[in-house]
Amino acid sequence: MSITNTPTSSNFIQNIINDDQKTNKYGQRVHTRFPPEPNGYLHIGHAKSICLNFGLAKEYNGLCNLRFDDTNPSKEEVEYVDSIQQDVKWLGFSWDNRMFYASDYFERLYQYAVKLITLGKAYVCDLTAQQMREYRGTLTEPGKDSPFRTRTVQENLELFQGMRNGEYPDGSRVLRAKIDMASPNFTMRDPVLYRIMRAHHHRTGDTWCIYPMYDYAHPLSDAIEGITHSICTLEFEDHRPLYDWVLEDWESSEKPQQTEFARLDLTNTVMSKRKLRTLVEKGLVSGWDDPRMPTISGLRRRGYTPESIRDFCDRIGVAKSNSTVDIALLEHCIREDLNTNAARAMTVLQPLKIVLTNYPEGQVEELEAENNPENEDMGIRTIPFSRVLYIEQEDFMENPSKKYFRLSPGKEVRLKYAYIIKCEEVIKDEQGNVIELHCTYDPETKSGAGTSNRKVKGVLHWASAEHAVDVEVRLYEYLLVNEEEDEADGDDFLAKLNPNSLVVRQGKAEPALANVTGGERYQFLRQGFFAADPDSKPGKPVFNRIVGLRDSWAKAQKEG
């Protein structure tokens, strides 16, 4: 089966690059970067950025760097730089030997700041944070100049050196760009370039007590690495003039350009780092890699493939309008991938015992089953069949509607790969619950035997009681029942969490599933796609439901 390349239309960033290639702006070079701050786990929104940046580099025969934006040691940890690398690799991208840290450039950044001071474009300011806020002005009123704005170059040079030397307490002074306190754009009102902060940095240790701000470090890091296209999200659009300002005195005339695109938002889940952290810290999920989380590690544990996530990122497009993508598209991508690639298996999630009263006691047949009807190369396996079996509770109904074509009293159904059976007797407990069915089977209807042309509409999956392995199956639903997050920040979203986002079932699976270790993916017939969880133990498998099969019957039921 060949992979069809659906003709994808170009996005506005590709158009920009195409123009740059025409005008030879970067001599045909395309060099991007993925610049995460190591202060949290990557999520599907980052995957969009990763696929965009690495994808563009690949498409244009360029390069993409991985760069940790580690300019704020008070929030960053090595734990995250490790998980980020793992996630990018897992998604299928390689930065080769180009893994950098903004902190690699601290000395150059410092020297460039000295240059700006010398040029009269930066000054040391002693205003407190509170005062600076007051001086900044408001949306409609211009700010006013800091009284320290007119310090001499010499004084600024000495003070900045003193800042570096640790002569002043944290927060007592900052280095500021001298731009325009009356600018209608706040980020141009003499933004802070450096702050004093005695925090241990995960890479530079205690070498520095002053750290550069993002707006200063980022354009310079891009320039140092020879980045051509610096792609970031929409909220940085206002910062672009500052990005360009910082680079005005850069040594090379070939400067990177910033382009902004809309970050990904998904229905039925939460995406902000803060909310994800809340879920983890309040113990509402088992961790950053809980299979309900939209984190890369969560999706990985859930069973999503990197291919399906890349496909998703290709399909959602890249544009500038804020949008919320229907999570159904993500589900479509994983179903499409796994439909052709995942082996089939039978697992009964909620067992109902049935006895084939006319099947010889003690007899066991090994029935042939295809591993994947979409892919013959995946071969066949055998499944034991015997007198006592389990079927799904949902697959029996005592008083069904005419549209129900599963099992009911006196009705026939086929057991997949096996025989047509007929329900003869319903056995109940004292409360009237159905606890067992007595059925008969028709020996002439064995699958593949060609001894009968009888057709029945219903086909059920099953497990042989004597041979089945006990499995724990974790069924996941959306984190949020409502499609929209209903914003209004705060922790309101906690009240909207789906109480049934995790339902655990103790099921019965065919014996082949006994010894999974984690990561194996299957389609459980008529149920969905599942992945073995690392919690699996020999003989005691645990499965996560990645996504259910499309279910038009369930849909029809819901609509009544």
Next chain:
RNA sequence: AGGGGCGUCGCCAAGUUGGUAAGGCAACGGACUUUGACUCCGUUAUGCGUUGGUUCGAGUCCAGCCGCCCCUGCCA
């Protein structure tokens, strides 16, 4: 209110110099089916936030209006 953006089918999203609305997801019909799955076929914008204008002709140009998002961290 000042600045920066955005507004094309329920959800995404193409739309090169104005020439007469791609595609995907979802939905809905139908065919096929030993997974009510998959696959296949078909249906869904005389309409591009809105009102005017320019033009033989506008989603594409102009003007006004409306709506939504971002910006007053020594966060990124």
